[in-house]
Amino acid sequence: MSDFLSQDELDALLKSFSESLPEEDKKMIEAIATLILDPASSALGMIVGRETRIKPAQITQTSLKDFITKSKEKIVLADVKLSDALQLNLSIAMPASLVLKIADLMMGGSGEVTDQNVDEIKLSALTEALNQMLGASITLLAEKAKGKVSLGKLEVKLVDDVESISTIFNPTELLVCVECQLEMENSSSSSLWLLTQLTAIKDVHEKLFPSKKEKEEEKVKVQPAKFEEFSPAETQIPPQPSEIQQKLELLFDVPLKVVVELGRARMTLKQVMDLTIGSLIELDKLTGEPVDVLVNGKLIARGEVVVIDENFGVRITEIVSPRQRLYSIRETNGI
Structure with a gap:
């Protein structure tokens, strides 16, 4: 038996290292994902008329190319760009079956879909739903960031060929992949995924959850207040009606x-x-x-x-x- 690893074994070993994340990073990513998903869940529930909850389930690292190649069904990809107070590029990946279910519910259907064709009408319905979901998320993020957060134009597309797909990320770039479980009333659960860069998540986390050291630096030095003595005539009179x-x-x-x-x-x-x-x-x-x-x-x-x-x-x-x-x-x- 050889003491050296084969190239396939070496590739598998390197891949396992690249896909693993420290627990501290996972907790940080989960916190940001929850901030985005909680308001989005409520908004989607109002759109489809059913109680809905989306929560992060598993966090790994992968490239967009590997993710789409390994998918068991066609993927619809939505590119999201946040700017101003928070800078974040995010891809939301949904299986075609989930897109069809949401579009059918928005049009007054039961969510049980027989036609598996994702056409322009269904993509438009999903775009409208995502705009409202992300609008709710941005409201919370802006409140946390204490500043304006803007949403760029959504790019929603059905991925037919990973080699020719145009996206905000390089298809071979290593990304954080957050698998989320979507639970909807009177319906089976579905999966969707958030994909983004680890460095961008860290920057957002630092702005939303500053460290103790940063908080201490922001504190104002407190000292006893000194007031000048005023005569009754000098006291400011409140505005009269x-x-x-x-x-x-x-x-x-x-x-x-x-x-x-x-x-x-x-x-x-x-x-x-x-x-x-x-x-x-x-x-x-x-x-x-x-x-x-x-x-x-x-x-x-x-x-x-x-x-x-x-x-x-x-x-x-x-x-x-x-x-x-x-x-x-x-x-x-x-x-």
Whole structure:
């Protein structure tokens, strides 16, 4: 027996080393993946109308080429680019069966798909779902990063040939691969994968979860406060109502958009596409219930619908307090 390893044994050994990750790195990757997946799960659940949960299950390293080559079914790949406060390139890989299920549920179906063809309509449906899912994730990430996080245009494509695929990563580059389990109500679980660079994950983790040393450096030196003595006459007097009124008068000619909302309804994409002349839409308000009066999207009053000559109008029956109305206007106009 030879004391030397064959080339195949050497390749297998090197590959096992390259695919292994320290536990510390795995915990870091899992923390970032969870931040992305938790809001995305809730958003997907609202889109398909079923309780949904996506959670990381296994973390390895592989190249995009090896990942796609070893896949048992066709893969749909979505390239995601985050910028501004957080810099992260991410590929979301989904099996074709999961893409078809999500698209069918979005169109009002049962999720049981017989047609295995992933066409442009289904890819468009998936793109819309991913946009809403990632939008929810970015809101949480921006809050954690205490800054703006932007999402670039999504590139969603069905992978037919790994050799000719165009992606944000080099197909042979070693990437972190997070296998995730998607559990959906009244449906069997499915897998999807997040692929990204380890260095990018580390940078994001440092910004979202700064080390103790960095936190200490950010602390402000505390010392006893020293206050000057003021006579009662020098004490600052809070603005009087007349002063506030004078400042508010400067804004009286600012145009605002007033909308009277009769009611709302939640519909699937299929139901909207099926609307024709004469179709009825059931709203979430009862007959005779007051309608909402919104100013720039802010609720300020409620009232009942009346007819004035030949036009509709609204008679105000309930109104929020002047303070609440002022705050609503200030929030809307960024005052």
